[in-house]
Amino acid sequence: MAGVTLDTVRKVYAGNVEAVKGVSLGIEDGSFCVLVGPSGCGKSTLLRMIAGLETISGGAIKIGDRVVNEVEPADRDIAMVFQNYALYPHMSVYDNMAYGLKNRGTPKDEIEKRVKEAARILAIEPFLDRKPRALSGGQRQRVAMGRAIVRKPQVFLFDEPLSNLDAKLRVQMRVEIKRLQRALGVTSVYVTHDQVEAMTLSDKLVVMSGGQIEQVGTPADVYRRPETRFVATFIGSPPMNILPGKVEGPGRVSVGGQMVNVTDMREGLAPGSAIEVGLRPEDVQAGTTGNSTLTMDVDFVEELGATQLFHGKVAGAEFVVQASTGQLAADTRSLTLAVDPQNVHLFDPQTTKRLGRQI
Amino acid sequence: MEKRALFSNKLLPYMLLVPQLIITLVFFYWPASQALWQSFLLEDAFGLSSEFVGFENYRTLFQQPEYYRAMVTTAIFSSAVAVLALSCALLLATQADKKLKAAQAFKTFLIWPYAVAPAIAGVLWIFMFHPTLGTLARPIKATGVDWNPMLNANHAMLLLILSATWKQISYNFLFFLAGLQAIPKSVIEAAAIDGSGPIRRFWTIVFPLLSPTTFFLIVVNIVYVFFDTFGIIDAVTGGGPAGRTTTLVYKVYADGRLGGDLGGSAAQSVILMVIVIALTAVQFKFVERRVQY
Ligand SMILES: Nc1ncnc2c1ncn2[C@@H]1O[C@H](COP(=O)(O)OP(=O)(O)OP(=O)(O)O)[C@@H](O)[C@H]1O
Numbered sequence: 001m002a003g004v005t006l007d008t009v010r011k012v013y014a015g016n017v018e019a020v021k022g023v024s025l026g027i028e029d030g031s032f033c034v035l036v037g038p039s040g041c042g043k044s045t046l047l048r049m050i051a052g053l054e055t056i057s058g059g060a061i062k063i064g065d066r067v068v069n070e071v072e073p074a075d076r077d078i079a080m081v082f083q084n085y086a087l088y089p090h091m092s093v094y095d096n097m098a099y100g101l102k103n104r105g106t107p108k109d110e111i112e113k114r115v116k117e118a119a120r121i122l123a124i125e126p127f128l129d130r131k132p133r134a135l136s137g138g139q140r141q142r143v144a145m146g147r148a149i150v151r152k153p154q155v156f157l158f159d160e161p162l163s164n165l166d167a168k169l170r171v172q173m174r175v176e177i178k179r180l181q182r183a184l185g186v187t188s189v190y191v192t193h194d195q196v197e198a199m200t201l202s203d204k205l206v207v208m209s210g211g212q213i214e215q216v217g218t219p220a221d222v223y224r225r226p227e228t229r230f231v232a233t234f235i236g237s238p239p240m241n242i243l244p245g246k247v248e249g250p251g252r253v254s255v256g257g258q259m260v261n262v263t264d265m266r267e268g269l270a271p272g273s274a275i276e277v278g279l280r281p282e283d284v285q286a287g288t289t290g291n292s293t294l295t296m297d298v299d300f301v302e303e304l305g306a307t308q309l310f311h312g313k314v315a316g317a318e319f320v321v322q323a324s325t326g327q328l329a330a331d332t333r334s335l336t337l338a339v340d341p342q343n344v345h346l347f348d349p350q351t352t353k354r355l356g357r358q359i
Numbered sequence: 360m361e362k363r364a365l366f367s368n369k370l371l372p373y374m375l376l377v378p379q380l381i382i383t384l385v386f387f388y389w390p391a392s393q394a395l396w397q398s399f400l401l402e403d404a405f406g407l408s409s410e411f412v413g414f415e416n417y418r419t420l421f422q423q424p425e426y427y428r429a430m431v432t433t434a435i436f437s438s439a440v441a442v443l444a445l446s447c448a449l450l451l452a453t454q455a456d457k458k459l460k461a462a463q464a465f466k467t468f469l470i471w472p473y474a475v476a477p478a479i480a481g482v483l484w485i486f487m488f489h490p491t492l493g494t495l496a497r498p499i500k501a502t503g504v505d506w507n508p509m510l511n512a513n514h515a516m517l518l519l520i521l522s523a524t525w526k527q528i529s530y531n532f533l534f535f536l537a538g539l540q541a542i543p544k545s546v547i548e549a550a551a552i553d554g555s556g557p558i559r560r561f562w563t564i565v566f567p568l569l570s571p572t573t574f575f576l577i578v579v580n581i582v583y584v585f586f587d588t589f590g591i592i593d594a595v596t597g598g599g600p601a602g603r604t605t606t607l608v609y610k611v612y613a614d615g616r617l618g619g620d621l622g623g624s625a626a627q628s629v630i631l632m633v634i635v636i637a638l639t640a641v642q643f644k645f646v647e648r649r650v651q652y
């Protein structure tokens with residue numbers, strides 16, 4: 001097994017499109033790393049550089065201790081699962097999985113053993129003789145997984161492998177991928193733009209935007225302590241509310257004249273300067289417990305089943321509150337919200353960086 | 360799923376088919392039936408009278424050694440041209456499919472020969488390879504080969520094969536290129552990751568995925584060599600020397616038009632028609648069985 005190390009990796013496409021702008025990242029051996037970000041942020045490009053399918057314009061990529069910049073994809077000891085599965089249409093499921101082993105001169109009985117084993121794990125034994133076109137999307141997805149695991153590579157690479165499945169199957173496969181990765185202990189890099197997938201799968205979450213890394217951390221870290229406003233609004237659903245505010249003093253800001261206490265606030269901010277105040281919809285409660293409150297004008301309510309989303313305005317800015325169904329009357333027009341100082345995130349309006357305590 | 364246009368008007372679809380059907384009737388079925396009828400008739404040397412002779416024309420035909428020789432010539436000619444034209448076109452298409460800077464110019468350049476009429480192509484090749492006038496004949500002679508397609512049947516055949524191939528490559532190239540471009544890039548990438556080098560990848564992934572195109576082209580190429588090379592043969596060798604480059608199609612023309620044997624010529628056309636229909640049927644049968652994935 002091996003980890004993956006990226007050192008200021010850059011990718012410049014023809015026409016001077018800089019898709020990846022100097023990314024450095026260490027992925028520990030055996031861990032599950034998810035790259036998440038909006039469309040076009042360079043996730044696929046980065047993954048394809050690790051796979052060897054794109055040349056590296058600058059920096060170095062290491063798999064284990066070996067720099068692989070000039071190494072052919074076949075010799076990197078990686079396996080990749082593609083978004084469209086990329087199964088070989090003219091080969092049976094068995095041959096699809098056996099192909100990589102045959103190319104490497106694995107003995108026939110060993111191939112058979114490994115393919116059967118993978119087919120058993122993935123529950124695709126009944127389809128081994130079929131061609132891919134005779135399989136459902138979910139079954140094809142499993143074959144693609146099977147093709148990756150029979151090779152017992154150092155690293156698995158996934159490029160949005162679940163995005164062609166329906167919502168229910170996606171959740172089911174997500175759990176299976178996680179379980180499989182745990183069981184096999186193979187270092188995995190997984191690209192997605194779905195933040196729920198990213199949160200649930202990752203040991204290490206990498207949020208990207210515009211060809212750069214915004215933040216790296218455990219999913220819990222990234223959720224609790226987003227380093228930039230971009231991360232704050234990208235991770236979490238519904239996204240974090242951002243309100244315009246003003247610095248009042250150490251540990252105190254105001255929003256539309258209403259005082260809010262903050263636990264995690266940088267020292268030495270000039271009183272009176274503008275600041276952005278972030279609050280997650282699920283972190284604010286209706287009520288007056290604690291010493292900070294905000295008032296909200298409710299416009300409408302969205303029903304999500306277990307929870308309700310109250311949409312409205314706080315201090316003139318859009319605001320969403322999530323509450324358990326039945327907790328608040330659906331015809332509520334105005335709310336008083338209690339704000340726990342622990343749950344307030346502050347950002348610099350200019351740099352959009354977090355203004356938390358320096359650690 | 361694809362949507363199909365549904366006609367509420369029952370007559371309209373037939374109306375739309377009528378022009379196509381008329382063209383097929385007038386230009387294929389009518390002459391074909393004429394040929395069939397003609398092949399049972401014997402006409403006198405002046406074309407003044409004809410009498411029904413049944414299978415007599417066919418019987419005479421199968422007693423001619425020249426007819427069997429034309430068959431062999433056709434077999435050699437068509438297989439050589441089909442194999443050469445297909446393999447060269449495939450090679451060129453795989454090169455053009457790579458991300459070459461000059462790919463566009465390369466494509467345009469390759470397509471030109473297709474726009475040249477067969478007879479003109481033949482004249483071009485004769486200009487280059489004529490034993491005394493040809494620009495390329497001199498360098499060939501300089502190497503010590505006694506180049507003379509006018510007298511040497513092998514040279515004549517070689518020249519025919521080259522010119523017929525040259526003309527057919529463009530067509531095959533276009534289809535192969537389209538076929539190559541229809542193969543998803545990720546499938547090739549998956550094979551690369553699976554440890555398959557470029558050559559192995561070509562034979563285990565690309566070539567099998569191209570097989571529908573290849574089979575289609577084999578049919579088209581054989582029909583091409585059987586019929587469309589007439590102009591080239593007429594311009595380059597005129598069937599000679601001593602009838603050694605006379606293919607079945609050229610013999611139809613030579614016997615009917617030049618020899619005045621309309622009945623025999625018609626009988627040959629009928630046989631040719633049957634051969635091509637059979638060939639096509641066999642190939643499509645084969646295609647259906649083989650080319651499934
Ligand atoms: N072959 C290419 N030539 C030029 N630019 C490219 C090429 N491939 C990708 N790009 C550009 O690089 C940027 C990153 O592309 P990439 O495919 O990595 O995005 P992504 O994060 O995977 O997005 P998505 O979620 O939509 O798949 C995009 O702006 C894209 O337009």
Ligand SMILES: [Mg+2]
Binds near residue numbers: 043044045
């Ligand atoms: Mg992508």
